[in-house]
Amino acid sequence: MFEVLASLVYIVRTANGYFYTGAIVVVALTVLLLAHAVRMGDKGALWVFLLSLVSWSLSEVYWVVSGGRLVTPVQLMGGITVSELVPALLRGVTDGALPVLLAYLFAVNLYHGRFRGVAGVLGFMALYLFVEGFFETLGARMGILHPAMLLLGVPVWNATYSVRWVFNPSSVGGLLSMTALGLAITAWRRSYSLWKLTSHYFVYLVIYTSYASLMGQLVGFKRWVGVPLLSVGFDPASMTLTILDPAQALLRLVWVSYGLPVVISIYPLVVPVFLMVPANLTSAGLGYFFDVTIEVAGVYLPFLAVPVALKLVELPKKEATKMEALPHMVLLLALTVTPLAIGVWLSSRTPQFLPSFAQGATGFLAFLLIGLAVLATANLLKKPLKLSIKESFRSE
Numbered sequence: 001m002f003e004v005l006a007s008l009v010y011i012v013r014t015a016n017g018y019f020y021t022g023a024i025v026v027v028a029l030t031v032l033l034l035a036h037a038v039r040m041g042d043k044g045a046l047w048v049f050l051l052s053l054v055s056w057s058l059s060e061v062y063w064v065v066s067g068g069r070l071v072t073p074v075q076l077m078g079g080i081t082v083s084e085l086v087p088a089l090l091r092g093v094t095d096g097a098l099p100v101l102l103a104y105l106f107a108v109n110l111y112h113g114r115f116r117g118v119a120g121v122l123g124f125m126a127l128y129l130f131v132e133g134f135f136e137t138l139g140a141r142m143g144i145l146h147p148a149m150l151l152l153g154v155p156v157w158n159a160t161y162s163v164r165w166v167f168n169p170s171s172v173g174g175l176l177s178m179t180a181l182g183l184a185i186t187a188w189r190r191s192y193s194l195w196k197l198t199s200h201y202f203v204y205l206v207i208y209t210s211y212a213s214l215m216g217q218l219v220g221f222k223r224w225v226g227v228p229l230l231s232v233g234f235d236p237a238s239m240t241l242t243i244l245d246p247a248q249a250l251l252r253l254v255w256v257s258y259g260l261p262v263v264i265s266i267y268p269l270v271v272p273v274f275l276m277v278p279a280n281l282t283s284a285g286l287g288y289f290f291d292v293t294i295e296v297a298g299v300y301l302p303f304l305a306v307p308v309a310l311k312l313v314e315l316p317k318k319e320a321t322k323m324e325a326l327p328h329m330v331l332l333l334a335l336t337v338t339p340l341a342i343g344v345w346l347s348s349r350t351p352q353f354l355p356s357f358a359q360g361a362t363g364f365l366a367f368l369l370i371g372l373a374v375l376a377t378a379n380l381l382k383k384p385l386k387l388s389i390k391e392s393f394r395s396e
Helices: 002-006 020-039 043-066 085-111 115-141 167-190 192-216 248-254 281-300 301-309 322-347 353-395
Strands: 009-013 073-077 080-082 160-163 223-228 276-280
Touching: 002 276, 020 043, 020 085, 020 115, 020 301, 043 085, 043 301, 043 353, 085 115, 085 167, 085 192, 085 301, 115 192, 115 353, 167 301, 167 322, 167 353, 192 281, 192 301, 192 322, 223 281, 281 322, 301 353
Parallel strands: none
Antiparallel strands: 009 160, 009 223, 073 080, 223 276
16 A cells, blocks of 8 residues: 555645746856856767757656646746746756756766866856746745645646656656666666766766755745645555545645645636645655656666767766776765666556556656757768858858
């Protein structure tokens, strides 16, 4: 019974109307950072960024279109309703390509002992996370956005929610295939330097996700781990819940040991209101552990490994020794294999596990293949573009 309930863990993201000004500023900062890295001679940063940008943007769009990521009606500041595809594309940069770029720069600087560069990456991370929060707070203070949560299933004006089932078999299958691919390429290269570089890359992503997740939990439940409100009619075999109307659910909610936690409503309103409460400590711990290690750090491994395999990213010239790389190998494997085993175990408790798991495993790789195609095309066009630019300058 515990396994069934634990597999019902959800990650809930809350935003004040997804205040786009902050996200747009972060995208602008990302372009400046990438331009600076390329100008300093690090061409690998461009390829890592491009692959992650295309792959992650496509996956975000897919999850919204397929219903895998449930979002409330999205509003721009001022109350203009826009398609949920808009934040999906922005998340392709803010949640995908930018963390990958920062992880790459962090890993390269740490490998070479350039601690000012490491501090610069961490400072940029703090800056862009602050920018997003600052503009949301500013909007709330100005009255553009309302900072309150939902109560009784009725949304406050301009509040936005994104709800994702952590141990969905399809999601776990995709995350496993991406993480395994990244590890396989790293092992295939037989380079101790790559193991060391990849562990630095992975550690940064763990730091980033831990900060983003836990700070969101502490500051107004903007990101938290929740479970559906269990009610009469719950069937563990089919994983279905009887959804109560908001008033009844609130009365039942008072009886549980959480006091009066955050209550959210999943849209569209044509479906019954779906209430959730914060998970208990064990379920929350499992949700955070899997989210931090696999859903970000693990699934992003191919975005470094694939460009390295294609020799678009140069490995450090100073080769690491086996003894230097061994702790990094152990750390990387321990923080990927362990949570993946937990994720597969919990998701296997759901009905129709294997078909959904297999579909996810192939689906995630499809996004990566599309990104790889864009990468290959850009690499092929690189020389002709350079020649055309040189010729245009000569003609002038």
